[in-house]
Amino acid sequence: MSQLLHLVFGGELTDPQGTEFRDVDAIDVVGVFPDYASAYTAWKAKAQATVDNAHVRYFIAHLHRMHDESNPRSGTEKLA
Template identity: 60%
Template sequence: MNPPRKKIPNKQLLHLVIGGELDNLKDVTFKDLNALDIVGVYPNYAAAHAVWKQKAQMTVDNAEMRYFIVHLHRLLEPDIEE
């Protein structure tokens, strides 16, 4: 059981947007890590989602290409509530 997460107002909630071609569509294993598209780090989910949506739409014709939003703030401070 996880301990309760603390709520901190106006906390920076970093999010990373990455993408790449998947080895297969059933799991998240990239074909080539050297070709991984590290789009950037964003201060909140809304900003990351806007960029993720744009990148995903640009690659809609490639069924193996996927973009993801990684919640960096959850990795850096797992006890902080969003």
């Protein structure tokens, strides 16, 4: 079975209804996780820890959906 990598990240947004970060340099990269369940656990902990700030939001990015070795236009580039 192949890995289904997920990235958890978040930070302060310019608008709580949107997805634009106020300061890209301040994005909190929580980590890369081998499956959705562990990513969800990390996301939930961060989301609950910042629940009092409506401008802070965390996301789960499905990295495995961005990388398809059979598709040369999958959004990833192999480097030497």
